[in-house]
Amino acid sequence: MNYQVNEKGYYGNFGGAFIPEMLFPNVEELREKYLSIIQEKDFQLELNELLRDYVGRPSPLYYAKRLSERYNTNIYLKREDLNHTGAHKINNTLGQILLAKRLGRTRIIAETGAGQHGVATATVCALMGLKCIVYMGEVDIKRQAPNVARMKLLGAEVIPATSGSKTLKDATNEAIRDWINNPVDTYYIIGSVVGPHPYPDMVARFQSVISEEIKKQLLEKTGNENPDYVIACVGGGSNAAGAFYHFLENEKVKLIAVEAAGKGIDSGHSAATSVLGKPGIIHGSKTLLMQTSDGQIIEPYSISAGLDYPGVGPIHAHLFETGRAEFVSATDEEALKAVFLLCELEGIIPALESAHALAYLEKLKAKENEVVVINLSGRGDKDLATYIEKL
Amino acid sequence: MSKINTLFQDKKQNILSVYFTAGFPNLNDTTTIINELEKSGVDLIEIGMPFSDPLADGPTIQRSSEIALENGMTIKLLFEQLKIVNSTIPLVLMGYLNPILQYGVEKFCKDASALRISGVIIPDLPFQEYLDEYKTIFEKYNLKNIFLITPQTSEARIRLIDEYTDGFIYMVSSASTTGAKNEIGSEQEQYFKRIKEMNLKNPTVIGFGIHNQQTFSKACEFANGAIIGSAFIKAIETGEDLEKDIGVFVNTILKEQLAHRNS
Numbered sequence: 001m002n003y004q005v006n007e008k009g010y011y012g013n014f015g016g017a018f019i020p021e022m023l024f025p026n027v028e029e030l031r032e033k034y035l036s037i038i039q040e041k042d043f044q045l046e047l048n049e050l051l052r053d054y055v056g057r058p059s060p061l062y063y064a065k066r067l068s069e070r071y072n073t074n075i076y077l078k079r080e081d082l083n084h085t086g087a088h089k090i091n092n093t094l095g096q097i098l099l100a101k102r103l104g105r106t107r108i109i110a111e112t113g114a115g116q117h118g119v120a121t122a123t124v125c126a127l128m129g130l131k132c133i134v135y136m137g138e139v140d141i142k143r144q145a146p147n148v149a150r151m152k153l154l155g156a157e158v159i160p161a162t163s164g165s166k167t168l169k170d171a172t173n174e175a176i177r178d179w180i181n182n183p184v185d186t187y188y189i190i191g192s193v194v195g196p197h198p199y200p201d202m203v204a205r206f207q208s209v210i211s212e213e214i215k216k217q218l219l220e221k222t223g224n225e226n227p228d229y230v231i232a233c234v235g236g237g238s239n240a241a242g243a244f245y246h247f248l249e250n251e252k253v254k255l256i257a258v259e260a261a262g263k264g265i266d267s268g269h270s271a272a273t274s275v276l277g278k279p280g281i282i283h284g285s286k287t288l289l290m291q292t293s294d295g296q297i298i299e300p301y302s303i304s305a306g307l308d309y310p311g312v313g314p315i316h317a318h319l320f321e322t323g324r325a326e327f328v329s330a331t332d333e334e335a336l337k338a339v340f341l342l343c344e345l346e347g348i349i350p351a352l353e354s355a356h357a358l359a360y361l362e363k364l365k366a367k368e369n370e371v372v373v374i375n376l377s378g379r380g381d382k383d384l385a386t387y388i389e390k391l
Numbered sequence: 392m393s394k395i396n397t398l399f400q401d402k403k404q405n406i407l408s409v410y411f412t413a414g415f416p417n418l419n420d421t422t423t424i425i426n427e428l429e430k431s432g433v434d435l436i437e438i439g440m441p442f443s444d445p446l447a448d449g450p451t452i453q454r455s456s457e458i459a460l461e462n463g464m465t466i467k468l469l470f471e472q473l474k475i476v477n478s479t480i481p482l483v484l485m486g487y488l489n490p491i492l493q494y495g496v497e498k499f500c501k502d503a504s505a506l507r508i509s510g511v512i513i514p515d516l517p518f519q520e521y522l523d524e525y526k527t528i529f530e531k532y533n534l535k536n537i538f539l540i541t542p543q544t545s546e547a548r549i550r551l552i553d554e555y556t557d558g559f560i561y562m563v564s565s566a567s568t569t570g571a572k573n574e575i576g577s578e579q580e581q582y583f584k585r586i587k588e589m590n591l592k593n594p595t596v597i598g599f600g601i602h603n604q605q606t607f608s609k610a611c612e613f614a615n616g617a618i619i620g621s622a623f624i625k626a627i628e629t630g631e632d633l634e635k636d637i638g639v640f641v642n643t644i645l646k647e648q649l650a651h652r653n654s
């Protein structure tokens with residue numbers, strides 16, 4: 001089975017580039033050039049140096065002893081929360097900003113849900129001296145206030161998206177509309193493995209450093225580079241794509257994608273796309289999508305702003321359809337419990353998004369001698385207000 | 392022969408096309424709007440099928456789409472409403488791909504064709520995807536697919552679109568979403584001229600940002616006609632006296648042409 005994107009931009013039945021003609025020249029330019037640019041030696045050198053000295057990579061692979069005891073197995077946490085800016089998102093924004101620079105673009109736009117991608121974009125724009133505009137849903141601006149302040153401090157302009165559900169989907173719509181209106185000087189840094197080809201593949205490649213490091217680190221620690229399980233949360237699916245990437249071809253490694261069930265899958269307030277979605281088109285990509293029988297996109301719900309998205313990246317739709325990854329979900333409540341448990345047992349405050357992956361440990365039933373890697377995609381600073389409410 | 396081809400054969404210039412969102416301002420305004428537009432002298436009507444996430448549209452059409460959906464508009468219902476429409480001018484359906492996919496592409500074509508729809512504009516159906524996957528289906532039901540070109544579209548790509556389509560070419564007036572309200576500047580004129588000088592086999596119609604008599608006339612200097620969307624939506628948004636609002640709006644756009652005709 002092949003899990004890589006094909007020449008036409010598809011993963012199996014999913015992907016493509018369903019974009020209005022106004023975006024065609026930009027997306028086409030990117031499609032023609034992205035591989036050759038990111039494979040250039042000087043690009044690789046610059047990116048790797050920044051990943052090491054600026055982001056702090058490799059991020060540790062930490063054996064969570066007390067958590068492992070609790071679940072009677074061997075749990076390793078991939079500490080993307082320790083990256084500069086506090087999440088995996090910066091792996092991608094660094095890659096894309098270097099690309100944008102090589103394409104001669106001077107104005108950077110981005111969408112953000114939890115604000116982590118917005119902060120990561122604002123950060124690399126400051127680093128490169130480029131103008132930065134971030135679209136963020138009005139609802140998310142309220143629930144992720146610290147990240148809004150961080151973006152502003154970093155010099156970005158934050159524009160509220162006031163249409164639709166006023167969350168990530170709508171922020172993405174606004175960013176796309178901005179790009180339509182500014183096709184010449186602007187580059188759009190998408191924050192997950194979503195959007196028209198080549199974005200899903202490009203973002204997955206930039207995030208694949210996560211599994212590349214996991215392999216090396218596990219080999220060092222256990223003598224075997226392959227774990228039994230890799231678990232990651234899925235909003236659009238970039239941290240999961242990065243954590244799965246180098247294990248895709250090895251079917252012995254079980255891949256588990258955890259979606260946000262919100263208040264429960266059948267509650268009408270959920271973001272569990274693999275269960276509630278059908279094939280459709282969102283943001284230029286054919287993928288699994290939560291929609292009405294008339295093809296209108298349904299507004300999802302999750303306590304976690306970063307998982308509050310009605311689709312998944314096309315690579316995940318393909319992993320779901322082929323059964324290569326198992327798709328499960330965690331509710332708001334289960335995620336919150338996992339937050340408090342990790343604080344108590346390991347002294348780590350996880351992001352709400354990452355807590356969805358942790359929550360699955362309750363159901364996993366891994367054996368005593370098995371090795372479980374959980375991608376701890378981000379830290380919980382941005383979610384403190386939510387956590388304090390629950391204390 | 393398609394009504395679209397007949398229109399452009401009979402009338403070479405000043406073709407006025409109007410876009411409206413089905414289900415706006417009220418769910419059952421569709422037939423009134425079509426009848427009044429035709430009566431007022433509009434040459435072609437684009438019936439918008441509302442979508443929850445209209446990426447290429449500005450605030451006005453976003454809002455009309457949102458209200459139309461709240462009112463309960465669906466493709467199915469629209470097709471019911473269109474059964475009693477008996478118009479002599481070409482009707483074109485405009486909408487995003489996802490609702491059409493869920494309806495079923497072939498069923499959509501079949502039903503639209505039975506309602507004497509002449510063509511479709513699907514802004515997020517890429518040209519190559521159309522050629523590879525959908526062209527034969529649309530052609531089977533005699534529906535013309537209308538494609539957009541923009542100031543950034545390469546000459547080679549315009550030639551390709553011209554070669555493989557035979558309705559008309561929709562020239563997006565500038566790099567923008569719908570509803571921009573600028574006057575037509577010299578940069579746009581350059582682009583219009585450039586396209587005109589390409590001597591395409593298809594007629595061209597300019598849309599996006601055409602909002603009054605001046606911009607309509609200016610666009611018609613370079614193309615066979617122009618399309619008005621957002622400005623029309625605004626003109627009928629109160630929904631209080633549709634017939635009158637439509638008549639007045641079309642009259643102000645066509646003022647010059649009507650004056651010419653009468654003198």
Ligand SMILES: Cc1ncc(COP(=O)(O)O)c(C=O)c1O
Nearest residue numbers: 116192235236237238239306378
């Ligand atoms: C910490 C963290 N994890 C996960 C996500 C979800 O995104 P993705 O599914 O692309 O990894 C986000 C998004 O904002 C995030 O901030």
